[in-house]
Amino acid sequence: MKRLLIVFTLVFALAGLAGAADAAKPGDAAQAVLAAVAASPSVAQAAPAVQAPAQAPAPAAPAAPAAKPEIKANKTITIGMFLVIIAITLAVVVNSARKTKTAADFYAAGGGITGTQNGWAIAGDYMSAASFLGISGLISLYGYDGFMYSVGWLVAYITVLLIVAEPCRNAGKYTLGDILSFRTNPKPVRAVCALSVVSVSTFYLTAQMVGAGKLMQLLIGVDYKMAIIGVGILMVGYVVFGGMTATTWVQIIKAGLLMSGATLLAVLVGIKAGMNPIGFFSDIATNANIQEWVQKGVLKHPVPEAGFDYGQRFLEPGLFLKNPLDQISLGMALVLGTAGMPHILMRFFTVPTAQAARKSVIIAMFIIGTFYILTTLLGFGAAIHVTPQKISMFDKGGNMATMLLAQQLGGDIAPIVGDLFLAFLCAVAFATILAVVSGLVLAASAAIAHDIYVNVIKDGHADQHEQVRAARITSLCVGAVGIVIGIAAEKQNVAHLVALAFAVASSGNLPVVVLSLFWRRFNTAGTICGLVVGTVVSIGLVMISPNMTYPQAAADAAKKTITVLEKKVTDGGALSEKEVTDLAKAKTDFAANDGGTSMLGLKAPLFTLKNPGIVSIPVGFLAAVLGALAFRSRRSEEMFDELYVRQNTGIGIAKAVDH
Amino acid sequence: MALKTLDWASIARHPKFVELHHRKTVFLFGWWIFSTVFYFLLPIGAAYAPGLFKVKIIGNINFGYLFALSQFFVSWGIAMYYAKIANQKFDRLTQELIDELQ
Numbered sequence: 001m002k003r004l005l006i007v008f009t010l011v012f013a014l015a016g017l018a019g020a021a022d023a024a025k026p027g028d029a030a031q032a033v034l035a036a037v038a039a040s041p042s043v044a045q046a047a048p049a050v051q052a053p054a055q056a057p058a059p060a061a062p063a064a065p066a067a068k069p070e071i072k073a074n075k076t077i078t079i080g081m082f083l084v085i086i087a088i089t090l091a092v093v094v095n096s097a098r099k100t101k102t103a104a105d106f107y108a109a110g111g112g113i114t115g116t117q118n119g120w121a122i123a124g125d126y127m128s129a130a131s132f133l134g135i136s137g138l139i140s141l142y143g144y145d146g147f148m149y150s151v152g153w154l155v156a157y158i159t160v161l162l163i164v165a166e167p168c169r170n171a172g173k174y175t176l177g178d179i180l181s182f183r184t185n186p187k188p189v190r191a192v193c194a195l196s197v198v199s200v201s202t203f204y205l206t207a208q209m210v211g212a213g214k215l216m217q218l219l220i221g222v223d224y225k226m227a228i229i230g231v232g233i234l235m236v237g238y239v240v241f242g243g244m245t246a247t248t249w250v251q252i253i254k255a256g257l258l259m260s261g262a263t264l265l266a267v268l269v270g271i272k273a274g275m276n277p278i279g280f281f282s283d284i285a286t287n288a289n290i291q292e293w294v295q296k297g298v299l300k301h302p303v304p305e306a307g308f309d310y311g312q313r314f315l316e317p318g319l320f321l322k323n324p325l326d327q328i329s330l331g332m333a334l335v336l337g338t339a340g341m342p343h344i345l346m347r348f349f350t351v352p353t354a355q356a357a358r359k360s361v362i363i364a365m366f367i368i369g370t371f372y373i374l375t376t377l378l379g380f381g382a383a384i385h386v387t388p389q390k391i392s393m394f395d396k397g398g399n400m401a402t403m404l405l406a407q408q409l410g411g412d413i414a415p416i417v418g419d420l421f422l423a424f425l426c427a428v429a430f431a432t433i434l435a436v437v438s439g440l441v442l443a444a445s446a447a448i449a450h451d452i453y454v455n456v457i458k459d460g461h462a463d464q465h466e467q468v469r470a471a472r473i474t475s476l477c478v479g480a481v482g483i484v485i486g487i488a489a490e491k492q493n494v495a496h497l498v499a500l501a502f503a504v505a506s507s508g509n510l511p512v513v514v515l516s517l518f519w520r521r522f523n524t525a526g527t528i529c530g531l532v533v534g535t536v537v538s539i540g541l542v543m544i545s546p547n548m549t550y551p552q553a554a555a556d557a558a559k560k561t562i563t564v565l566e567k568k569v570t571d572g573g574a575l576s577e578k579e580v581t582d583l584a585k586a587k588t589d590f591a592a593n594d595g596g597t598s599m600l601g602l603k604a605p606l607f608t609l610k611n612p613g614i615v616s617i618p619v620g621f622l623a624a625v626l627g628a629l630a631f632r633s634r635r636s637e638e639m640f641d642e643l644y645v646r647q648n649t650g651i652g653i654a655k656a657v658d659h
Numbered sequence: 660m661a662l663k664t665l666d667w668a669s670i671a672r673h674p675k676f677v678e679l680h681h682r683k684t685v686f687l688f689g690w691w692i693f694s695t696v697f698y699f700l701l702p703i704g705a706a707y708a709p710g711l712f713k714v715k716i717i718g719n720i721n722f723g724y725l726f727a728l729s730q731f732f733v734s735w736g737i738a739m740y741y742a743k744i745a746n747q748k749f750d751r752l753t754q755e756l757i758d759e760l761q
Contacts, residue, residue: 144723151701151730158694158734162687162741278718285719316713317705317723324706331702335695358745362738369731642667648680649753651665651760 071219071394071403073426074419078220081427085257086234089250089434093238096245103454103467106243107174107446108349113248115356119363122347124251125439126153126338126364127258127371129211129432130498135372137398139379140391142298142320143284143313146379149321150372152331154365156338161361164339167517167647169348169357175443176342176509177451180516183639184524187456192531194447196508197342199535201444201478202485204341204501205437209486210494212433218400219426228486231430235437236479239445240472244350247438254435255367257428265402265421266374268409269381284380285311293388294319314383326609330499333613337502340509343443354650378402385409441482445474496547496610503542503612507620508534515624517647522628523636529627534620541612545605551596552603558589675756683749686741694737701730 104110113121131153138146172178176197177190209228216227238246273280284290291310295301298319304310313319321327338344348357382391382401385408394400406425411418449470454462462470512530515522542548565575565583575583597603609615645651670676705712705723712723 144727145705147724148701148705148727151727152698154731155694155698155734158737159691161738162691162694278720281719281724312713312715312719312721315719315721315724317709321702321705324702327702327706328699331699335698355746355750358742362742365735365738369735373728373731638668641671642665644680645667645670645676648676648683649756651670651757 071400071407071422073219073422075220077419078423078426081423082220082430085253085427085431088253089234089238089246089431092249092253093242093246096242096249099245100241100243101468102464103174103450103471105245106468106471107346107442107450109244109248111350111352113245113350113356115351115359116363117248117252118347118351118356118360120255120367121248121251121350122344122360122364123367123371124253124255124258124435125343125347126368127255127432128208128436129215129429131371131375132258132262132429132432133215133399133402134397136375136379136382137391137395137401138320139376140382140386140401141293141388141398143290143294143380143383144315144317145320147376148317150375152334153338154369154372156335157361157365157368159335159339160344161358161365164345164513164517165348165357165361166354168345168513169351169354170650171517171643171647172345172349174346174349174450175446176345176513177447177455180512180527181455182516182643183636184516184527184633189524189527190451190455192528194451196504196531196535197447197451198444199539200342200501200504200509201440201447202482203497203504204343205440205444205482206485206489207494207497207501208433208437208440209482210489210492212437213486213490215399215429215433218395219403219429224490225487228483231433231437232479232483232486234434235441235482236476238434238438239441239475239479243471244346244442247435247442248350250431250438251435254428254431257431259367259371261406261425261428262371262374262378265406265409265425266377266381269377269385269405272381272385272409280377280380281315283384284314285309287311287384289387289389290314290383293383297388297392323609325614326611329609329611329614331613332617333499333502333506333611335506336510336613336617337506340505340513341501342447342505342509343439345513346439346443346446378405381405381409437482441475441478445471445478448478449474493549496542496545499547499611500539500542503538503616504535506613507538507616508532511617511621511624515621515628517643519628520637520640520644521632522624522640523631523633525631525633526624526626526628530620530624533623533627534616537619538612538616541607541609541616543600544602545607545610545612547610548598548600548602548605550598550602550604551593555590555593555596558586558593561586562590670756670760673756673759675752675759679749679752679756682752686744690737690741694734697733698730701727 099110100106102110131150135146135150138149140146168179171182175193177193180193181189209231212231213224213228216222216231217224222230238250242249270280273283291314294310294313295304295308299310299313301308347360351357351360379401382405386401386404388398391398391401391404394404403422403425406421407418409418410421449467453470453474454460454467458466508531511534512522512527515526515530561582565579565586568579569575598605607615704726712721712726714722716722716725
């Protein structure tokens with residue numbers, strides 16, 4: 001399968017090279033793309049799921065856009081590509097379903113995934129639509145900061161590689177709960193741990209589902225609800241019938257497609273720049289559109305300041321990430337949170353040995369790193385060839401940058417190539433969503449079925465048949481709940497949910513995993529304290545942070561507009577048509593929001609950072625340590641030798657099943 | 660494998676295990692701390708030393724870009740180095756320990 005993907009990549013790359021060679025005709029793809037369609041009110045909100053943790057550039061109540069351009073994909077080709085992907089993945093599911101007989105098959109593919117396969121699957125599981133569309137979009141609009149933003153997502157894997165991957169493979173079986181309950185009182189620990197896993201997975205899943213719906217709406221114009229139901233049914237199908245084996249293959253296929261698409265597009269960008277990196281950067285700095293965008297769009301300088309190099313400014317930090325503390329806090333959540341993400345941890349139970357776990361992380365790091373470096377080319381390429389002005393017209397968060405670039409560069413070769421390329425990337429985005437949500441559904445259902453049902457309710461006494469049935473039923477339920485929440489959250493700004501997932505994973509899960517594996521004195525009380533306090537504090541801080549909606553702030557902004565415009569009238573000035581509309585809108589906004597409070601009854605955020613990591617991670621660690629010290633347990637300390645020997649040497653782990 | 664019969668405490672005191680776990684701990688936490696510090700230099704530097712990040716190195720390519728790019732290569736470098744040490748030393752020590760126990 002992997003060979004097939006490599007061949008795929010090569011064929012695409014060669015086709016791109018051949019095509020680009022005679023790509024002399026100027027692109028008029030712009031016309032094809034610009035199909036003014038009635039504004040979808042929440043396009044900027046596609047950002048959240050598609051965008052990384054809570055950094056949506058908060059479009060502060062933009063004046064009602066009259067008409068928003070929309071990407072016009074060739075529906076027939078796009079739907080054809082979708083069907084091909086669905087057909088391939090369904091074939092995988094049918095094949096895996098036959099092999100899924102025991103709980104080990106369902107949760108961990110029988111431990112029979114190879115290191116290389118698992119590496120691709122980890123990459124496929126991890127690179128959400130946020131990476132694919134959001135980061136290149138950020139680069140296309142804010143230059144350097146977008147790139148800097150992506151670094152943490154790769155560096156996070158150093159923690160996974162050095163601290164958690166191999167010990168987890170050696171000590172665990174199917175879930176995070178298995179590791180944490182090893183030398184503690186299993187019932188309460190599993191119950192609390194399952195709650196934490198389910199909440200992390202639900203936050204992340206909801207963000208992904210809403211993003212999926214918005215994206216499908218944006219790309220092929222299907223109804224939001226239909227998109228959610230479609231994605232939901234497929235993800236439930238993969239997980240219920242194929243378990244971990246099918247999920248793994250969906251992730252591998254997605255990673256292959258994503259890398260092919262990104263490589264091909266990057267090659268096209270490279271060819272345009274004459275394969276000369278220095279020339280490429282000078283193209284950015286001297287591009288008139290980028291200069292104008294930085295001056296007027298980002299820095300809001302009405303007239304150019306003398307001696308200010310706006311083009312070069314695009315390559316320097318500070319256009320997007322303005323609060324350094326928030327940035328560092330986000331870095332902490334990424335670096336520690338990735339290692340505490342249940343769906344990532346779960347991937348280490350699918351390989352037979354610690355060596356394979358190690359190899360899989362290293363392979364994943366190369367794929368993910370290459371991908372983010374390619375993203376720079378895509379983002380800067382989109383800024384040069386599509387222009388930031390146009391990208392932001394389609395979507396304020398820049399999420400459509402890659403798509404527009406593909407259509408434009410492909411269209412330069414021939415209009416049909418542009419359509420094909422766009423359709424291919426739409427299909428990749430679709431596969432991306434399916435792969436990520438399937439992993440999340442599996443992680444959540446494993447926590448409920450394996451930890452709570454089998455080990456807490458049934459005391460571990462359930463035969464294979466019953467375990468697999470429980471796993472299938474919970475997957476179905478989790479998937480159904482995901483669909484319902486996804487539909488209910490259509491109008492919500494879900495950006496904070498991704499931040500929340502990483503915050504809980506880094507402050508709740510990671511401290512207890514690390515202490516459990518490496519600290520002799522750690523015990524039941526410490527685990528429960530760490531999980532509960534870390535989770536509650538991170539959720540609490542996000543609830544009182546600027547991530548939430550504060551109507552009073554909107555009311556104050558509206559009030560300001562009203563004052564300015566009304567003063568203009570009393571001073572005898574005439575209002576332009578736009579100002580009249582603005583005034584009316586500001587009045588409505590003011591009436592709707594004045595005196596309003598956030599969900600927790602706050603007028604303004606109490607905690608000023610969007611990412612709570614810098615506070616909640618130390619609190620999580622402290623709670624875990626204090627809890628363990630306060631309620632000392634001899635048994636836990638005696639059991640430490642066993643856990644420590646096992647996690648270091650792999651003595652005593654179950655044998656793998658061949659797939 | 661009859662796990663219950665293994666005397667974990669005595670394995671934990673076995674000199675080979677003590678050596679293995681000492682080497683691993685020093686290596687893993689040492690490199691983890693290094694990579695974390697190196698990573699946080701990026702957001703901290705971008706925020707508090709923007710002048711440095713703006714210095715042009717080659718053409719229009721500045722220090723900031725090269726530094727961000729270096730993060731990828733340093734991460735890969737650490738990963739490769741770890742793989743080498745783990746495959747050569749840690750796995751060998753583990754195997755020797757397992758052989759001695761049998």
